[in-house]
Amino acid sequence: DAGITQSPRHKVTETGTPVTLRCHQTENHRYMYWYRQDPGHGLRLIHYSYGVKDTDKGEVSDGYSVSRSKTEDFLLTLESATSSQTSVYFCAITSGQGVFYEQYFGPGTRLTVT
Amino acid sequence: RKEVEQDPGPFNVPEGATVAFNCTYSNSASQSFFWYRQDCRKEPKLLMSVYSSGNEDGRFTAQLNRASQYISLLIRDSKLSDSATYLCVVNGEDSSYKLIFGSGTRLLVRP
DSSP: OOOOOEEEEEEEOOOTEEEEEEEEEEEEEEOEEEEEEETOOOOOEEEEEEEEEEEEOTTTTTEEEEEEEEEEEEEEESSSSSSGOEEHHHHEEEEEEEEEEEEEOOOOEEEOOO | SSEEEEEOOOOOEEEEEEEEEEEEESSSOOOOOOOOHHHHTSEEEEEEEEOOEEETTTTTEEEEEHHHHHEEEOOOOOGGGEEEEEEEEEEEESSSSOOOEEEOOEEEEOO
């Protein structure tokens, strides 16, 4: 258990509304990530953070923004949710360094956009 | 070509069987390799890290062939509880510890 929690765990929202998902970690890890998982696509990186206020885009960042004002919290925002953003969202942290590292995941948020 | 490719399965095997999954990756410079296990509607969980030619953990053996750019996972004496999707994972290209995931291989172990 890497001490990662996500909230909410489930959310149903309407197209066009803003949505914020929260990832919280308790072990002071520097690197944090947001992924989405869809059938047939596996896990795809949305955004990641390498420190407080330091973030960068992943491969599927369009329509998403992130913020990290504290080490322990990494927020993912859908400014105007679309049906294509219906997915399961996982937060992750990296533990270790160099080539000897491992990534651990939170329990996920299941988002449905109607 | 996908960066990490896996046979999606499903592999349907009886309890006690030995089953092997293969995975190929496209970036010859990759240095870190992992197998994750994911149960239905749950988060991926790290099963094994593969940092050299291979390693073993109980009934699980992972092997790495850098020349051919493939990784394998062998499960011996399969248990019902091994039923899950197994994800092959390789490090991304920069220093931000990003990972690239295969789509997974589904394993069903039957009584």
